Amino acid sequence: MINLQEVIETNKMIEQENLDVRTITMGISLLDCADNDLTVTCEKIYNKIVLLARDLVKTGEDIAKEFGIPIVNKRISVTPISLVGSACCRTPGDYVQIAKTLDKAAKEVGVNFLGGYSAIVSKGMTKSDELLIRSIPMSLACTERICSSINVGSTKTGINMDAVRLMGDIIKQTAEETKDADSLGCAKLVVLCNAPDDNPFMAGAFHGVSEADAIINVGVSGPGVVKYALEQMDAQSQMSNVKCEMSNVGCELANFELLCETIKRTAFKITRVGQLVAQEASRRLGVPFGIIDLSLAPTPAIGDSVADILKCIGVEHPGAPGTTAALALLNDQVKKGGVMASSYVGGLSGAFIPVSEDQGMIEAVETGALTIEKLEAMTCVCSVGLDMIAIPGDTPATTIAGIIADESAIGMVNQKTTAVRIIPVVGKTVGDTVEFGGLLGYAPIMPVNTFSCQRFVDRGGRIPAPIHSFKN
């Protein structure tokens, strides 16, 4: 039987260390909503989402109450809209109509974000894909809850450089269209390489074509819990060494073996809670359980930071030498602990290192410890990529395309997901700060390398798949 200490430990994680389930995301296939009439398509989309997800928010709240664990977000991901709209959309404006329909449906069922305003163009763009991409600036400007993602490359197909170049322009236009809100539209737009079909986290969530009609995916979190466990571990190691307490020189810190064990154990506990919530949500909604995404996702709240874990591991600020190794270790141990705790693992599964959503990362940028170049190196070993980074509003579209190409290349060669979600904030430059509010946080504008890559990104065509993708 459960004992008092165990109960106290769990509740302390929830109350003091920000343990929560970050999101329950219902994936909904909209393939059966396609029609050659735009009005009919919109009607079908709205009806299907409202029918399947009408109890999602209430179920999430019930589970949160009964188990005493906060479930922060209830969200929806849908089939990439470029597929659903291909039969009826003739102009970018037609796609905007679908975006508005999705936004209306999201508001009706009460979810805070709906992802899947997407196109998968890793090898080539159809006419429909291109129309959707060109509609993004307007769609994100006139909707509130829609998230958009474009997959521009994969290990199997290489990188579609035409799409990369186009996305440079689209990001700039989105920033311009939403300039009154500090270019907030770009915070809901992500460019991916090797995008997973079952990711529950925004802005990159969409319901891939390999998925069932509807599915429940859950994203767990808990950087605060990991940080606390590491602090306890070091405190105990120091206590067991009296000499250390007296001199504070040559402290006997816990070694890597103990460090890894501690992270693994904590990740296991966090993930078990996610698994429980996922199974309950799936049972109550009558929708099959898909995957648990084992990600350490930070929020701007104090004590809910991945950067703080890196500091606990031993770097003064993220960005200091050693950061990439520390992050690699953290990411790997989270997976090792989490995999055993869940029956199905998927999505992005790794530590997130967004800048604006993590107080410790913001501080690292402000103190000058962390640059975009170091962040790029860090993305080689963790799940996502250049995430929630504010850059000067006058950054050229070609430079943004270059940044996307670099990040995609890392993903393509390392057979992992990478992404770019950067915000060229109109009218702001290095030294300014931008406030997005809520879970999106605030960010200092980071300097970008100003040397040109125009000749490179303007070449057109695609970068071939790497040699190690030929496994057949």
Next chain:
Amino acid sequence: MTKAIITVVGKDTVGIIAKVCTYLADNGINILDISQTIVQEFFNMMMIVDLTKSVKAFNVLSDELAKLGEDTGVQVKCQLEDIFDKMHRI
């Protein structure tokens, strides 16, 4: 059997257990186990209860227990047992 864990945390005062137990008895909830400890003058109690014959729905119970705690100056939480079981037992 639907099992829940009720935790009471707060400053030690006279009659905390009595109040919670009376409430549970009035609502047909059977107590399976009680353990308590005092950590740094803070009262920590845990009860494992059986909700099968509860006359009230979980949501109502949970809210009323929280309210009862507020009136006494302690924090009372009611959670289904599964969350602890899943986290601490393989």
